Amino acid sequence: MPLVTLTVRKPKSREFKTTVLDAVHSALVSSGVPAADRFQRIIELDELDFRFDPGYPDLQSERNNDFVLIEILWSVGRSVKVKKKLLADIMASLSRSGMNPENVMVCLKETSWENWAFGGGRLIHA
Numbered sequence: 001m002p003l004v005t006l007t008v009r010k011p012k013s014r015e016f017k018t019t020v021l022d023a024v025h026s027a028l029v030s031s032g033v034p035a036a037d038r039f040q041r042i043i044e045l046d047e048l049d050f051r052f053d054p055g056y057p058d059l060q061s062e063r064n065n066d067f068v069l070i071e072i073l074w075s076v077g078r079s080v081k082v083k084k085k086l087l088a089d090i091m092a093s094l095s096r097s098g099m100n101p102e103n104v105m106v107c108l109k110e111t112s113w114e115n116w117a118f119g120g121g122r123l124i125h126a
Contacts (some may be wrong), residue, residue, distance in 0.1 A: 001116055002028055002074040004040040009065050019040050019097045020068055020104075026069050028072075028088035031082055052105075058100045068104050076110040083108060 004024050021040050029035050047065075054062040064070065070090070078086075086108075091101040113125035 001037055001039060001118060002033055004028075005043060005071040005073075006041070007043045007045065007050060007069040007071070008077070009047055009067065010044045012042075012044060012066075016066070019099070020070070020094065023071060023090050023093035023097070024072070026093060027086050030089055031078070031086050034073075049085050061100060061102045063103050067105055068099075070104065070106045071109060072106065073109045073111060075113050075116065078110075 004021065006024075006091055009016070021042075025038055025040070028037075050069075052063055052067055052069075054064070087106055090106065091104065094104060095101055114123055116125065117123055
């Protein structure tokens with residue numbers, strides 16, 4: 001069950017947020033996540049509350065106010081090959097939507113299966 005969190009600067013349109021969330025979900029499904037397994041949230045912050053370097057480390061173009069930080073919390077076990085394909089799928093989808101991939105940062109965070117309680121406090125993988 002991946003948990004996807006987008007962090008963006010205010011204001012962002014519904015279309016902008018939907019475009020990013022749909023791109024991430026499509027890539028996750030392509031990597032083997034069930035289509036119904038969709039848990040997503042968006043954090044919109046003021047400029048002073050979401051700071052980032054415009055060019056770090058060596059971007060081809062600078063980040064701007066449409067910068068998106070995508071965090072994907074998911075269970076351990078995916079290979080580097082799967083992660084690279086996930087990232088490529090996300091960037092390709094966002095590029096087709098007119099977004100600059102240099103304006104997108106992705107952080108993959110892994111946790112062990114026994115750390116997920118999907119409902120009712122039940123650890124179904126413990």
